[in-house]
Amino acid sequence: MSEQKRAALSRREFIKAGIAASAALGLGGAPRFRPKVTGRARSANKMIVLGLDGMDPVLTKRWIDEGRLPAFRKLLLQGGDFRPLRTSLPPQTPVAWSNFTTGMDPGGHGIFDFFNRDPKTYFPVFSATETSGAAKTIRIGKTVIPLSGGQIRNLRKGKAFWQVLEEAGVPATVFKMPSNYPPVESKQRTLAGMNTPDLKGSYGFFRYYTNEATAVIQEAGGGGEVHDVAVIGNRVEAELPGPVNTFRTDAPEATVPFQVFLDPANAAAKVVIQGQEFILKEQEWSGWKHVSFSLIPTQRVHGICLFYLKEVRPNFKLYVSPINMDPARPALPISTPESYAKELEHRFGPYFTKGLPADTSALVNGVLDEEEFLTLDNMVYEESMAMLEYELGRFDEGLLFYYFSNADQRQHMFWRLVDPGHPAYDEKLAARYGDVIAGTYAELDRALDLALKKADKDTVVLVMSDHGFNTFRRGFNLNTWLLREGYHRLKKPWKQEESGYFENTDWSKTRAYGMGLNSLYINETGREGEGTVAPGPDKDNLVREITQKLEALIDPKTGERAVLRAFISKDTYRGKNLEMAPDIVLGFNRGYRISWQSPLGGFPREVFEDNASKWSGDHMSAPDILPGIVFANRKIAAEAPALHDVTAAVLGVFGVETPPEMIGKDILE
């Protein structure tokens, strides 16, 4: 087995070990919240907050001036106000929205990065949720019977603002707030957002069935898999894998067989899966299809997925979306009360439940092209708009928070087509898709238009984003740099590029390592499994030395600094939950981001590399250069409001006192 294959395997193992267990948790009795919404008191003030992930202030302002965002312009003309919104450190989506949710910074809510690490094993773990299987099981032959329920925990600390509102008797509906998975206990209506896994337990794992040789790059927490299939007699027999079956000792993936019958001449096929039959023409999407995975005779897990017949011939190509949890029968808690997810399903039919539904992995890997990706993401947008109309239709008191992911996801994927200096810039594609980002902002403008139409004089309308966006041209291999500078040591230096997950690291001689997208850790004695640096002056000196070197680091190709600021976390964060905090947080310069291999302990040869990926826009920069937006139909008093200040503003609208642990100040006049 090649080292590359071994690395791929270990990544799969990581995904499996880290998160896939969640798929089985529902069967072990994940905690359920009380379904009744009671104790609500009417309040005179009302508030609608639109959370538009990744909306950039510079672009927004430009397109307002050009008249492309009429609802935003209308809001400003009617006495509203606008400010760039100071983002979180680092400006990552789960961190930023956690700042808003809790009114604290990462030192308070404890979410510092997409990934964290187990300091004892140096193995990456997801920072937002923790899953564990049943504590006690018995084995009968190859069957494992859990004697207790599994657990899935939202690791974010602190009270969510809707919990504070609930205590004050103010009703709220919070729609797809990122990092609210599993949804925190509340009697308010909430639907889980980003971090909600697919049925496999990942952040989105597509399937691609083809008889053409295709390779797919695996990603931590998501990605996809190519299934080689044969077309025999115009028929394809295949299996759709689902969750890991933890009721079996060998923990195989539960699967569902399906058949595809191709017409011998027409570009169309019939798909048969679990008694459902449907015809797809070439380049056509199915609607949602239900699938049900049997784990043991008494336990089934229910999901929904989309099929896309990309090509019938000469090569057969069938894409199957990540299997979302069926909102009518979710295996894990996705809403409070439980009935809310089902109520939406009853009203709209199946809908996207996976945290970020756009399949960026499929586009990155060329499984879907730009048009196909946009078709899928348009389904997400149309669904969001329909549900927003529904929620606005019945909104008559309290707070409505409503989230859109489209701007974030499309800027990640299409920035290369508005940046001629990007390594993945393509003139032809730019001519065709160069306006996608502007078009997306215009689509979100329609959401604001709906909100403004609903708002009366007592309704505060606020539009916010968690961070801005910029280009991602160059990747910085933090671990390679640490290696070159002598802070990190490998056991077999000649195998540097084949190392992943620090498998080749000599911890006894290592002083620092990078894990996650912005995080650097000192190999601290007593904290890390094989720590070498004593806490106190030794560590402090080392931290200072590394930050100075990072801030002085110049990319030889561009002559620019890669790291604008390296933040020392203990001097930066407020709050008491710093035990899992990185020691240094990297604030990248414009155009720079952590590379693709470094976040999970890889050591590519070069310190810097061009980013040739379609994932071409990003938001890992120093917070000062990457603010989000805040618009309101009221005057904004603060000159430089931050995310946690918006939390205070939400509470302020309802006259609710800000709890002492929240660090924000009300920004509305």
Next chain:
Amino acid sequence: MGIVNLVFGRIVDVILLPFRGASPWFGMAAVSLLTALLMLEVYKHTSNQAAIRRAKDRIKAHLLELRLFKDSMPVTLRAQAAILKANLSYLAANLKPLLVMIVPLVLILAQLSLWFDRATLGPGEETLVKIGLEEKADPISLPMELETSPGLAIVSPAVRIPDQHEVAWRLKAIAAGPGHLTLRIGGLALVKSVVVGGRPLTKVSPLASRGSLWKQVLYPGERALAAGTPVRSIEVLYPAKSLNIFGLRVHWLVAYLILSIAFGFAFKGVLKVEI
């Protein structure tokens, strides 16, 4: 068989006529009640009521014997043997009425499935039309054309599957109302009904066939397809329907069996039937 289906169909149509606009539960309750009354009468007149009463009395007596003489093994064993024998007598006495009842019951169930098993297509909804062919027929070389009435549209090319003897299209319901499909094959035209929209209780026939007697019994909603073509069946895949009670989905057959049994027990005393 066509006449039988027609008669039973008309009867069920008339019974359900007042309930078409109401919740399907009302129609279900009405047919369950009438079925229970009908079956009680059939049972009463086709069974040996005296023999049934005698068998039940014997079972009760021997059960009493079991309780009274539970310390005596020989008596207990004799009583158990007697209960078994009385049970067999009871079953034998039920055999004739059951055989008589099964025929109308199957016909009623087939008719009820037209009303309760499938939902109509909603406007905008898409489904499949499947043409089942004889085994010798080759769907690839066979010239056939599917036409729709206004309010329906074929929205995919045909998918021909030789090893399943099948040709399928995707059908889109555009406007509410009754419609039909016309399959032109070998100079003949075969017609299949399609229902879009309608009231909560609407008759839906998923399959028209030229097959066996059994198929005509099971799918009584339409006339048998004309002979002279290799087409065995034309099927429209309607969505499944279920009855809802307190948020729970109940299969119509379960609801029908529970309700008709409940009505049967409720009215057996009134009609003086020994079950």
